[in-house]
Amino acid sequence: MKGDFMAITVEKLIELLNRDLELEYSAGIQYIQHAAVMTGAMYGDVIKEIKLHATQEFGHAQILADQIDFLEGVPTVKVGEIKTSSANDEMLEQDLAGEYDAIKRYKLRVDQAEELKEFALAQQLRTILAMEQEHAMDLKNALGK
Numbered sequence: 001m002k003g004d005f006m007a008i009t010v011e012k013l014i015e016l017l018n019r020d021l022e023l024e025y026s027a028g029i030q031y032i033q034h035a036a037v038m039t040g041a042m043y044g045d046v047i048k049e050i051k052l053h054a055t056q057e058f059g060h061a062q063i064l065a066d067q068i069d070f071l072e073g074v075p076t077v078k079v080g081e082i083k084t085s086s087a088n089d090e091m092l093e094q095d096l097a098g099e100y101d102a103i104k105r106y107k108l109r110v111d112q113a114e115e116l117k118e119f120a121l122a123q124q125l126r127t128i129l130a131m132e133q134e135h136a137m138d139l140k141n142a143l144g145k
Helices: 010-037 041-070 088-115 119-142
Strands: none
Touching (some): 010 088, 088 119
16 A cells, blocks of 8 residues: 555645535536426425535535635636436435545545645535535435435
């Protein structure tokens, strides 16, 4: 494993944070679209929760953009892939998969920020990570998992 370790640079971290930013934009858009097309009275509370998730994802995007700028990078305006469906549970599964991906990425990003002694960034990323885990728990609950 020691040979697999590659030291992170500020430039590489900025690149990775910009990819995270793309995915926060797409998560927000995906949640907005899913909340708009989801149907059925039993999904009323889920729709409200998804709308809240959308707002929080755009908050994460703002935090990331500010941190990228602080590191003297340029925040991206690219948007990641947006998944759609006509089936409620499939939409929720798509959202859950996105949250699991975000959790995995932010755990790594915290370590990378700390390696560069960017402790304030690491703290911001921990805050985002905690919210992403909360989103995953909400979605698992909505799916009855």
